[in-house]
Every structure is written in structure tokens, then in C-alpha cells.
Amino acid sequence: MDKSHREVTIDGSAGRLEGLLWVPKQPHETELAAVVCHPHPLYQGTMHNKVVYQTAKALDSLGIPVLRFNFRGVGASEGSYDRGRGEEDDVRAALDYLEAHFSSSHLLVAGFSFGAWVGLRRGCADPRVVELIGLGLPIDDRKLGFNYLSTCTKPKLLIQGEDDQYAAKSHFESFVQTFNPDAAKPTRVVFIPAADHFFTGHLDEAADALRTWMFSRHPNLKLSLPEN
Numbered sequence: 001m002d003k004s005h006r007e008v009t010i011d012g013s014a015g016r017l018e019g020l021l022w023v024p025k026q027p028h029e030t031e032l033a034a035v036v037c038h039p040h041p042l043y044q045g046t047m048h049n050k051v052v053y054q055t056a057k058a059l060d061s062l063g064i065p066v067l068r069f070n071f072r073g074v075g076a077s078e079g080s081y082d083r084g085r086g087e088e089d090d091v092r093a094a095l096d097y098l099e100a101h102f103s104s105s106h107l108l109v110a111g112f113s114f115g116a117w118v119g120l121r122r123g124c125a126d127p128r129v130v131e132l133i134g135l136g137l138p139i140d141d142r143k144l145g146f147n148y149l150s151t152c153t154k155p156k157l158l159i160q161g162e163d164d165q166y167a168a169k170s171h172f173e174s175f176v177q178t179f180n181p182d183a184a185k186p187t188r189v190v191f192i193p194a195a196d197h198f199f200t201g202h203l204d205e206a207a208d209a210l211r212t213w214m215f216s217r218h219p220n221l222k223l224s225l226p227e228n
Helices: 050-060 085-101 114-125 147-151 169-177 203-217
Strands: 003-012 015-024 032-037 066-069 106-112 129-135 156-161 187-192
Touching: 003 085, 015 050, 015 085, 032 050, 032 085, 032 114, 050 066, 050 106, 050 129, 050 203, 066 085, 085 106, 085 114, 106 114, 114 129, 114 147, 129 203, 156 169, 156 203, 169 187, 187 203
Parallel strands: 032 066, 032 106, 106 129, 129 156, 156 187
Antiparallel strands: 003 015, 015 066
């Protein structure tokens, strides 16, 4: 695909955040732009994480501008870890950046693990965000809370590994059953067989699930696989 890859700087409340922006030269008419959020900063989570990269790559293959960034205190991003509170504000800053550069676009938030926790939470609350994609939601981690999804009525795709060590399949199924009808209706859950939390050996299947959902919502999208 003919596109631009460039490093960007995002103005955050704790200082500058480093990011990577992929922009197709001819985006499709869906007028979407996406941000992808990385896993836990204290456990080597960065925007270069394999799941984050493959998620961005899948969105990029649909002709959608995609922004990845490092949370505060990660890589060259300024600030320090803030237990998810400041990181949610970092997501807001990333959305502000997308709005400034793609003013006519609706916004999509995707995130993996910790990135799903803070990213989808911000996305549910932000009126600019119209769709949500979460991968590997660690709902068994008592330090994190995903109850906000039970009342979030925005369309959302939740992709989980059947063998996710941080979210037992039976527990996840019970969790989704707690959603109120308005939140449950636009929710699509996909379990990837034999996949662990990191989708080891199953990243292509997760990407396929993402693209299938996006095609179902945006029939005019056309697949154009990235060169790298």
C-alpha cells in the first residue's frame, strides 16, 4: 500500500508522548482514524509490542490512518507511570492528535491488555469515538476493572484467547452476560482457539477476526495488505 510512516510527537498532560503514525495516501471513504494502545508499562509494554503492531497493521491494511504511541514514562515519552489514571489521559491526548490531523474522521480506539483497559474506558466516555476493539482483556486481574463495559453502548469487538491466563473463557463469558441489553447488542466476542494472552502463534487469526468485524460494519472497505 502506498502510505506514509512517520514519527510524531503528541502533547500530553505529563509532557510529550512519542508516537508512530501510518497514513495511507488514499484513505477509504469510511473516514475513520484509529489509535492503538499498548500493554502494561511496568511489564515491558510498548507501542512495539507484537499484538499492538499486528493490530495496527490489520487496521492499516484497510486504508485507515493508525496511531500508536508510548504511554507516559515509556520509551521517549515524558512523565511516569500513573496506575492507569494518567494513561487514560494519554489516550485522550492521542485522540486529540487524531482529531487535529483528521478533523472529518470518526475515531476508533483499540487496545491490548492494559491498553484495552485504559483505551476502551476513554473510548466509551469520549463522544468522538464511535467504535472500540479490545484484545486480551485481563478481567481476572483484580487491580483492573472492566465493569464500565457493561453499560457502554458503542459497537465493540472483544478478541480473547481461549487459553488466556488472565481471563478464563468461562469467566469472560459470564462477564459479558452482565452487560445490559443496550451494551450487549453491539458487542461481538471472538475467542481464538488455543491462543494464550499474547496470541502466541495466533496473531494472524486475531487480525483476521478484526478485519472480518470491520468489513461487517464498513462494507466499502477494501483489503490492501501492507508491504511490511
